[in-house]
Amino acid sequence: MGNYFSSMFDRLWGTNKELRILILGLDGAGKTTILYRLQIGEVVTTKPTIGFNVETLTYKNLKLNVWDLGGQTSIRPYWRCYYADTAAVIFVVDSTDKDRMATAAKELHMMLSEEELQDSALLVFANKQDQPGALSASEVSKELNLVDLKDRSWSIVASSAIKGEGITEGLDWLIDVIKEEQL
């Protein structure tokens, strides 16, 4: 009987509210790799995401609904579909892709100017740090003009999804900010 009730409560509380988090960024930045790193703690082989992945994961007692949207040019127009009720955006940058830093900056600022995202926190991953010639976090920060951001909690973290470095640090910061803002 005890078992029965506890499993039942699990189920009931399992239906609890979820927090929406978006992972955005240009194609090939490593979004899908990061999502599954978070969910199963492993590196998965990925293909360019035509559409989206969504996974629900529990992190520090919070239920997160994490959306990884495709970053190809043809899919970027649809990012806006997913903005409503978003607690935080994780923006992933391929730190070795110097040629497209400007594009990444443009997409980032365009996205942040949307009404629906005014209250969302921003975490930037300067990803692929394991690669030689990767820009450092502060260099990426400069390229993206992060200092221009007003009225927003933001942070940038150097990461390597492949090696699993920086990911949890980034997420810890994000969760703290969300908890602060939501409670």
Place this chain on the structure above:
Amino acid sequence: MPPLDKKIKKFLKNSIRVAPKISDKGEFGELRAGLVSPYPQTRKDAIKKTIQQMTLGKDVSPLFPDVLKNIATIDIEQKKLVYLYVMNYAEIYPELCILAVNTFVTDSQDPNPLIRCMAIRTMSMIKVDKILEYIDTPLRRTLQDDNPYVRKTAVICVAKLFQLNKQLCVELGVLEDLANALDDDNPMVISNAIASIIEINSIDPTVIDLIRLIETHVSKFLLVLNECTEWARMTILTALAEYNSRDSLEAKDIIDRVTAHLQHVNPSVVLATVKVILKNITQLDPNQYSPDSKIMKKISSALVSLMSTPPELQYVALKNIRIILEKYPEILNKELRIFYVKFNDPMYVKLEKIEILVRLVDVSNIKQCTLLLNELKEYSMEFELEFVSRSIQAMAELGIKNGNEIFIAKIADIICNEILERGGGIETIRDDCCVALSNLLRCCDMNESMVKQICSILNSWSSPEDILTSDLSKCHYIWLMTKYPNHFTTVIEKLKTFIDNFTQEESMTQVAILLSVIKLHTRLEGSVLQNLFELATSYEAVDIDVRDMAMMYWRCFSIDDSNVEKDQLINELCNNGLNPLPRIDNILEMFSPDTLEKLLNQLGTISSIYFEPLTEDILNESRKRRSQMNQNIIKSQKLNDLQDIARNELLDGHEDVLLDFGDEDDSSSNMASSNNNNNTLKELDDLFGNITQDVKNLNISQQQSNTDSNQAPSANTTTSNTQDLLDLF
């Protein structure tokens, strides 16, 4: 009364549940909020409510972008519903569909085979080129899946893809995979593969060598035949019927191995089996398929068993039996009674049974003929005119087929003394009797007593031009009168009233009048013939053949009197009635030998019902129609237009259309909702079971609905909205 346990559960669920509920109102605002709710349970509720609205026939397409967000889920039920929704509305939002691609591709590798199937089916059914672009890997992977259920689905998807985008299908090389699937171990995979191949072949016969594939897989087909479902069996039998056996040995083998299926409960399997047997039987030594042979007896009893099916199926069976009988007239000749009309048969079955009876009867068996005659006589006493009419005709057919003068005289006697006596007051019966008597008399035109009997009755009709109503019966009457003028006391008066009516008559009667006046011209005033020639060649509405005929005779009569041959010519024209007529021995309609062979090969198809063999022309026509249908596949736009389109699609989606269905009784719509949800799931499963079939492969149930619609056009109106929606695919 639900058990306490359940009650507690429900109570707890309702009181502790924090996730907001969705009302039954179906307002878009509420549904949309629910679809993106932070509570999974609310999202699922909202999806259910949305699909419920959809099955009720409401247009819930504006919710597309938000429903789509729920496609990636581990909840199978939810996934099914979202898939169903997406299939329904994908074509309205071709651009947004791209957002589903990743899920489709991922799902096609799901550990659950059902989900793999669902993904590949859906991808191959959505007419949006953006989706098809990514079908490559999932299709190839599912074609090689470990699970036969997935493979059997994937092979059908090849045909679906072919319908949507032939070129892509060829480029992907999946047609080879499809052909290889014929070597699969699983009967269902094999039968679906051959169905898929037949389907593709009917769309474009050039891409796949159907005949060769069938040839190389005959033994495989025979092997799996016993292990597969009805529908699969149909498909395989259809394929086998396309195969020409090499020699009598192989033919015998095929026959032996399909024969068991003659006893199948599904009539379409039976007919398909008969088709295969008849196709191979001619390879055998003729005495192996004599009417008394085992195999013929088996076919015979299989056909007899079809007569205990519902009327619609009987109708189909009767049509097919008629084709078989024409090739093998002796096959059922001990079973005449089976085809006797029952009082509660629908009219279309009654009429078809008569067709069989007169064809089936063995004329060398006088006892059988007499029995049938008595049976037909009874039918002719019924009250449904169409049936009576056909029975009278059948009597004449029977008499002529039999050819015995005494028997014919007996029939003439029945018609004169019993039928006319009783039903002579009814126009159509009079018409039919007149035609029947005239036909019978043609068969023994020298039998004085019969001539006398028949002519005296017809002579007693005072104004035949009025009491006869059909063109055919008038024509026969005039012909008889002209042939036996001495038996018609008032032949000249009667002919004159016909002449007076000339312009109102139809062409057969007009020709009869013309010939009659020519033959009897010596007994008429000179001006009558002349006037008729003038009338028949000058009045406006005249039939061109009648006019030409009149013209020709007129020329003959206008030959200069000095020409010595004139008298002889006129004499010959007028007196040919004195020479014995060529003997008729059958007035039953027959197929041409060519048509018959084709129809035998199309038993159980729609062709067998219309007696209209499927020709290359019809096939081309249907191919054209299909390719037109598939041309509306939705092409994606250029990238720079994409932004605008995306924005518009989203704006459209978010336009707040509030449909209020609050008026509906809550409890009833609750019930409807649970039903609908169940149905939806079931239908989602069913939906995938079918493949669009070509005219050639219509199975019986489809034929049945066809005959149904002939007889009762509204038979299908009860199908649910969902079904209608699903039918769109």
